[in-house]
Amino acid sequence: MKPLRRFLDKIKPQFEKGGRFEKLHSVFDGFETFLYVPNTTSKNGVHIHDVIDLKRTMGTVVLALIPALLFGMYNAGYQHFESIGTLADQGFFDIFWYGFLKVLPIVIVSYVVGLGIEFIFAQVRGHQINEGFLVSGMLIPLVMPVTVPLWMIAVSTAFAVIIGKEVFGGTGMNIFNPALMARAFLFFAYPSYMSGDQVWIAEKADAFSGATPLALGALGEPQAHSTMDMLIGFIPGSIGETSVIAILLGAFILLFTGIGSWRIMLSATIGGAVMGLLLNAFAVNPFMEIPWWQHLIMGGFAFGIVFMATDPVSASQTTKGKYIYGFLIGFLAILIRVVNPAYPEGVMLAILFMNVFAPLIDYYVVQGNIKKRMKRANVSANA
Numbered sequence: 001m002k003p004l005r006r007f008l009d010k011i012k013p014q015f016e017k018g019g020r021f022e023k024l025h026s027v028f029d030g031f032e033t034f035l036y037v038p039n040t041t042s043k044n045g046v047h048i049h050d051v052i053d054l055k056r057t058m059g060t061v062v063l064a065l066i067p068a069l070l071f072g073m074y075n076a077g078y079q080h081f082e083s084i085g086t087l088a089d090q091g092f093f094d095i096f097w098y099g100f101l102k103v104l105p106i107v108i109v110s111y112v113v114g115l116g117i118e119f120i121f122a123q124v125r126g127h128q129i130n131e132g133f134l135v136s137g138m139l140i141p142l143v144m145p146v147t148v149p150l151w152m153i154a155v156s157t158a159f160a161v162i163i164g165k166e167v168f169g170g171t172g173m174n175i176f177n178p179a180l181m182a183r184a185f186l187f188f189a190y191p192s193y194m195s196g197d198q199v200w201i202a203e204k205a206d207a208f209s210g211a212t213p214l215a216l217g218a219l220g221e222p223q224a225h226s227t228m229d230m231l232i233g234f235i236p237g238s239i240g241e242t243s244v245i246a247i248l249l250g251a252f253i254l255l256f257t258g259i260g261s262w263r264i265m266l267s268a269t270i271g272g273a274v275m276g277l278l279l280n281a282f283a284v285n286p287f288m289e290i291p292w293w294q295h296l297i298m299g300g301f302a303f304g305i306v307f308m309a310t311d312p313v314s315a316s317q318t319t320k321g322k323y324i325y326g327f328l329i330g331f332l333a334i335l336i337r338v339v340n341p342a343y344p345e346g347v348m349l350a351i352l353f354m355n356v357f358a359p360l361i362d363y364y365v366v367q368g369n370i371k372k373r374m375k376r377a378n379v380s381a382n383a
Helices: 001-013 022-035 055-084 093-127 131-143 150-162 178-188 213-220 227-232 244-258 263-281 301-308 318-339 346-382
Strands: none
Touching: 001 150, 022 093, 055 093, 055 131, 055 178, 055 301, 093 150, 131 227, 131 301, 131 346, 150 178, 178 346, 213 263, 227 244, 244 263, 244 301, 263 301, 263 318, 301 346, 318 346
């Protein structure tokens, strides 16, 4: 790495004030700080720095998403060959390669469009390039069907970056999860490309159903997929949302590194389980009869609570607030999924809805602590 460091040091003056490429300083700074920890010190404000900065944090989240991405590529090929009846004739590499060629363009379009807009905003504002899109650029492809047109990925990514983040001031200032904004935009603007049985399998045979477990549950039809298939991920669905095992590997990385909030993950799981039990208790249709624990491994529930609900920017910041925030996400996700047939994937709306209320939850948690301390202080003063 030393030759690269020497090369960057050699060209760096050209991008500094008075240099030939001064206007591209934000772009150079973005690449340099991505590769190396900055060697500068604070001139004002906080002077305590950790060994892991925002870029390293975002890089760890992307690493946690890799198991879901790789399995999503394999499953895209698996579902295709199964639908046309030639799965038994294919080897592991053939199946993965087919999915790789289908998923990679989606990832590339997401990063090219999103980072391009980030670069433009950084240059115009004269700011450093925000690091947040390192994660959003990977999350957006993973919550999309493999059949979604690339131009839709480009449009939804631009919408998420501009409307979902930059208008609020960039990374750290947005109130909604940008990746969910991209998915919500496509869901409401082009619903036929985001729901139904025809969008989850690339180039499938016409006679093959392609229905997801959620779709079968909503229709009250028997499940065509076993519990083990749902855990491993051999089911139709969004690219990165089908394998609970791959998602749990990502959750382990986030928890082990201290980046993901276990409070939100745990409380969201409890919230989903409580709503599932309530629906089971008052089951008046086949969808409400689905065992509560099965809801936790169906659809995008696991992916949502591990990678979306724990977004440190749009989630609650207080300890007690995280429990409340997570519980309500899990509770509402299963409620929306079952009660409202128009939105079978309720976790998307549940997280966006709670993003709005996260600041309010934190406000009342802080106010509650202030009142408690004031009451304690008054008791001590009167004693």
